[in-house]
Amino acid sequence: MNLRLLYRPDHVKKPILAEIVLRKKVRLNILDAKVNGQKGELIVSAPLDGEQLEDLIKAFEAEGVTVETLPRIVDIDRGKCTSCGACISPCPVSALSFGPSDALLLDENRCVGCRVCVDACPFRAIKMA
Amino acid sequence: MSDVRGSETLRKYEEINDRIRRGEATVLTADEFIEAVDSSGLQKAAKEVDVVTTGTFGAMCSSGAFLNFGHSDPPIKMLHCWLNDVPAYRGLAAVDAYIGATAMSETKGFEYGGGHVIEDLVSGREIKVRADAYGTDCYPRRYIETTITLEDLNQAILLNPRNAYEHYNAATNGTSRTIFTYMGTLLPNHGNVTFSGSGQLSPLYKDSGFETIGIGTKIFLGGGVGYVIGEGTQHCPQKQFGTIMVRGDLKQMSAHYLRGATFHRYGTTLYVGLGIPVPIINEGVARTAALRDSDILTDILDYGVPSRNRPAVKRTSYEELKSGKVRIGDSEINSSSLSSFKIAEEVAEDLRDRILEKRFLLNRPAELLPNEREFKPLIEKASAKIAVRS
Numbered sequence: 109m110n111l112r113l114l115y116r117p118d119h120v121k122k123p124i125l126a127e128i129v130l131r132k133k134v135r136l137n138i139l140d141a142k143v144n145g146q147k148g149e150l151i152v153s154a155p156l157d158g159e160q161l162e163d164l165i166k167a168f169e170a171e172g173v174t175v176e177t178l179p180r181i182v183d184i185d186r187g188k189c190t191s192c193g194a195c196i197s198p199c200p201v202s203a204l205s206f207g208p209s210d211a212l213l214l215d216e217n218r219c220v221g222c223r224v225c226v227d228a229c230p231f232r233a234i235k236m237a
Numbered sequence: 238m239s240d241v242r243g244s245e246t247l248r249k250y251e252e253i254n255d256r257i258r259r260g261e262a263t264v265l266t267a268d269e270f271i272e273a274v275d276s277s278g279l280q281k282a283a284k285e286v287d288v289v290t291t292g293t294f295g296a297m298c299s300s301g302a303f304l305n306f307g308h309s310d311p312p313i314k315m316l317h318c319w320l321n322d323v324p325a326y327r328g329l330a331a332v333d334a335y336i337g338a339t340a341m342s343e344t345k346g347f348e349y350g351g352g353h354v355i356e357d358l359v360s361g362r363e364i365k366v367r368a369d370a371y372g373t374d375c376y377p378r379r380y381i382e383t384t385i386t387l388e389d390l391n392q393a394i395l396l397n398p399r400n401a402y403e404h405y406n407a408a409t410n411g412t413s414r415t416i417f418t419y420m421g422t423l424l425p426n427h428g429n430v431t432f433s434g435s436g437q438l439s440p441l442y443k444d445s446g447f448e449t450i451g452i453g454t455k456i457f458l459g460g461g462v463g464y465v466i467g468e469g470t471q472h473c474p475q476k477q478f479g480t481i482m483v484r485g486d487l488k489q490m491s492a493h494y495l496r497g498a499t500f501h502r503y504g505t506t507l508y509v510g511l512g513i514p515v516p517i518i519n520e521g522v523a524r525t526a527a528l529r530d531s532d533i534l535t536d537i538l539d540y541g542v543p544s545r546n547r548p549a550v551k552r553t554s555y556e557e558l559k560s561g562k563v564r565i566g567d568s569e570i571n572s573s574s575l576s577s578f579k580i581a582e583e584v585a586e587d588l589r590d591r592i593l594e595k596r597f598l599l600n601r602p603a604e605l606l607p608n609e610r611e612f613k614p615l616i617e618k619a620s621a622k623i624a625v626r627s
Contacts, residue, residue: 194575196571
């Protein structure tokens with residue numbers, strides 16, 4: 109599951125993520141990070157579900173971090189997509205492929221949110237969720 | 238190719254059209270024709286099939302539209318003209334302009350260009366027109382700003398100097414950084430391969446001898462009817478790099494088959510849906526119409542080399558490229574297309590159905606296209622350099 113972590117200004121200087129990773133022994137993968145002196149926004153991939161995921165979310169919330177679950181990392185606009193394939197081979201983790209009727213498929217478990225496909229799409233049909 | 242190029246030994250255009258009018262014509266897409274050849278052999282299929290339809294939907298940068306705005310009052314002889322902030326070519330009469338697919342917005346840059354203006358026009362959206370002028374006695378006005386739609390225009394003619402490359406080189410990148418090209422995003426160290434063209438559905442490859450496609454050939458263009466008006470720029474048919482110049486009425490077309498597009502850090506373009514009906518007038522034409530992805534070869538070039546003569550990394554087939562994996566040396570590399578096979582198939586099927594429904598007849602070209610043409614480089618002459626320096 110991918111999570112969006114929103115940090116308030118007073119949290120930006122604290123190593124909250126590192127502390128939780130060490131304490132929970134969870135292998136979080138940072139997909140995107142925007143941090144400055146005023147606020148922070150991280151997108152992380154957590155290889156957890158069920159109670160373990162709930163437990164992780166509570167740990168962040170206990171530190172004052174707002175947590176949103178992201179069922180999708182990128183959105184594909186089916187009206188704009190022409191099923192050309194310009195995004196498929198540039199994907200460094202092979203998360204994109206054609207499904208039945210040449211519909212573009214995204215494997216959320218592989219996607220690391222690197223944005224390569226967003227830029228590679230000639231029709232701007234792919235956006236970060 | 239047959240002995241006399243364009244010889245109608247199997248059937249004549251008039252016979253094909255008679256059969257279409259009577260509802261008796263056999264019309265197959267190129268994919269279906271290959272299946273027919275597989276099941277009954279080339280000779281029998283050539284005897285039975287009247288027309289093979291083709292299709293492609295890909296980025297075609299040498300595309301654009303001539304527009305006539307009509308005259309304002311007082312009238313203006315436009316010096317510069319912008320459509321949604323995209324500059325249009327104005328070296329023409331007072332209110333004629335050419336909007337080219339790769340012209341880019343002066344406010345939005347890479348994100349919006351002439352291709353998008355054409356798509357917006359075809360979609361019926363309003364376009365902001367801005368023009369300036371120096372003013373003359375007959376055209377006193379010096380500035381105008383208004384909006385237009387496709388319907389407001391007297392003429393809107395898609396006229397593309399180079400479309401439908403017979404086939405095209407595939408691309409990879411041997412450098413250590415990601416590069417952004419008109420062949421899309423290319424990952425470092427031969428991280429991926431991209432390619433363009435529809436392979437066995439390719440309009441020009443299906444008549445590789447240029448026996449039927451010529452000036453005046455009626456085609457499917459952008460969802461409407463178009464015509465081949467000559468060889469395209471850089472036409473080089475002897476190397477299977479044939480191209481065509483086409484025109485059609487934008488007012489008949491559909492945004493499903495004309496789409497503005499952006500290649501990241503390269504620029505804007507127009508994706509064009511184009512299909513040509515190939516009449517099976519002789520066995521030579523049948524033979525090229527039956528070519529399959531495995532027969533259609535192309536080079537994978539290293540676009541990381543900033544030269545006109547990019548080195549070929551491998552010669553491959555459209556069959557291998559379309560499989561999604563290409564073997565280069567010991568590595569298996571992901572490959573994907575830049576043009577849409579899905580829409581290319583739709584074009585070929587739509588054209589087939591139009592013919593079967595008697596809405597589209599074929600015609601003998603007024604003149605065949607050259608089947609040999611040198612593609613020359615631009616040579617920088619020493620004398621010109623001296624002249625520039627002085």
